[in-house]
Amino acid sequence: MRSGGDNRGRLLLISLIVTSLFLITLDLRGVQVITGLRNGSQSALSPVQSVAATVFRPVGNFFSDVTHLGRTRGEINKLKAANEKLRQALINRKNADAELTQLKSVLDLAGTAKYKVVSAKVISLGSTSSFTQTITIDAGTNDGVRQNMTVITGLGLVGVVKISYPSSALVQLTTDPAFRVGARVAGSQQIGILSGQGTRKAVLQLLDNQTTLKVGDVILARGSQNNRPFVPGVPIGEVTTVDNAAGAVTQTADVKLYVNFAALSVVSVVIGAPKADPRDALVPKAPVPTPVPTVTVYAQPSESPTP
Amino acid sequence: MFARRFLISFPIFSFVYIMQESVVSQFKIFGGGFSLFLIFALLWSALGNPEMGALTGFGAGLMMDLSQTASGPMGQWTLIMILAGFTISYLGYGDDNFRGNPISLVFTVAAGVAITRLIYLILGLFLGSEMGSAWSVIASLFSSAFWSVAVVPLLMPIVTRLHEALFDVKSRI
Numbered sequence: 001m002r003s004g005g006d007n008r009g010r011l012l013l014i015s016l017i018v019t020s021l022f023l024i025t026l027d028l029r030g031v032q033v034i035t036g037l038r039n040g041s042q043s044a045l046s047p048v049q050s051v052a053a054t055v056f057r058p059v060g061n062f063f064s065d066v067t068h069l070g071r072t073r074g075e076i077n078k079l080k081a082a083n084e085k086l087r088q089a090l091i092n093r094k095n096a097d098a099e100l101t102q103l104k105s106v107l108d109l110a111g112t113a114k115y116k117v118v119s120a121k122v123i124s125l126g127s128t129s130s131f132t133q134t135i136t137i138d139a140g141t142n143d144g145v146r147q148n149m150t151v152i153t154g155l156g157l158v159g160v161v162k163i164s165y166p167s168s169a170l171v172q173l174t175t176d177p178a179f180r181v182g183a184r185v186a187g188s189q190q191i192g193i194l195s196g197q198g199t200r201k202a203v204l205q206l207l208d209n210q211t212t213l214k215v216g217d218v219i220l221a222r223g224s225q226n227n228r229p230f231v232p233g234v235p236i237g238e239v240t241t242v243d244n245a246a247g248a249v250t251q252t253a254d255v256k257l258y259v260n261f262a263a264l265s266v267v268s269v270v271i272g273a274p275k276a277d278p279r280d281a282l283v284p285k286a287p288v289p290t291p292v293p294t295v296t297v298y299a300q301p302s303e304s305p306t307p
Numbered sequence: 308m309f310a311r312r313f314l315i316s317f318p319i320f321s322f323v324y325i326m327q328e329s330v331v332s333q334f335k336i337f338g339g340g341f342s343l344f345l346i347f348a349l350l351w352s353a354l355g356n357p358e359m360g361a362l363t364g365f366g367a368g369l370m371m372d373l374s375q376t377a378s379g380p381m382g383q384w385t386l387i388m389i390l391a392g393f394t395i396s397y398l399g400y401g402d403d404n405f406r407g408n409p410i411s412l413v414f415t416v417a418a419g420v421a422i423t424r425l426i427y428l429i430l431g432l433f434l435g436s437e438m439g440s441a442w443s444v445i446a447s448l449f450s451s452a453f454w455s456v457a458v459v460p461l462l463m464p465i466v467t468r469l470h471e472a473l474f475d476v477k478s479r480i
Binding site for chain 2: 008009012013016017019020021022023024025026027028034037038041042045048049051052053056057059124125126130131132134136163165170176177178196197198199262
């Protein structure tokens, strides 16, 4: 190991450190050149990312499927068991027609809320080194996507557009530790703040200490002024555990997010929302199985019995 | 001399950067995966002298700061990579036992990746970034070290040959 650096090396090291500190200062003071540099690099990279997404995404999905094989199998078994229970219950029910009518009334999420959306493909899954949870989509300012717009899938809230470039946009996911959204409990209308935790589980903190949460409560986005960054009524997740710690000022709860962030491929950016708040209209309906018709056969004696 | 070496390294780093941003980012790997660019930069620094390591860290850090997914201010990665590049090259400079042993290089780079990310996180906290749950941070750091141990042996022959070809220094292992 070397005993020490020479003066030239020290001078170089100090110069480089000072330069980096200078850059940090400039950026924190909001100098536009720095922002322009990042925008420029992203504009140059997004076509390459689009091509790479087309070529390598199937390979990436394969690896993702392989790593989730055990979990998928467990989920299939659980679903099979649930399906059997549902099938049994369904056979015993006499009002299957009424349930069929309900099944037909299930509408698409965006269609129900009358959101004006732009669909986009996910072209990059974000950084692996910066502790952030982001995705890049292939729609940008050219498609009407602007900063602070809500991003959804059919299951619910994905995140919010953090930066918009001409042909791509960076979306901060709901799982990002820096993500915060005003939330509302469907039904009881209690309000709180939901924050990302870096995993598929988020934490909800209620604002009112007089109200209570219970497991299974559905959490929706409360909406922002002029619908930016969040449109109201988008499903976020479901309460899984409630923290009733004595001495806590307000109640907190763990919320399992509806969206599977590991399998995002197409998302929609809400570029226009209706004036009316959809309230609880987007709360996901409980799954209803398809009824299985039963056939009853009556045995009839034949007219000419055989000897 | 430094400027010439710095400039001839630039196209290689640009290529690895594009690979990281467009190809590696397509894979959702267990534990958050790995940063090819970070591993490459630390491995490249480990093969040079401390001054070259610091300069390599500076260039690599600037590129990492330009990434749209960098959560901190411009210069945060630059600062950390200068120190990481300098330190990792300082550790092995003039020590043939270190340079000549691929296993020590693999584990040094893997530890370097985890420590660099940890310092980035700590500095980010000072600058106002969010950390997330402690469990996700610990899992992410361990998995990045694990993936680095897996990736460095694959990258090492290429990096050492490139380094040797460009700088005419016998650093091949």
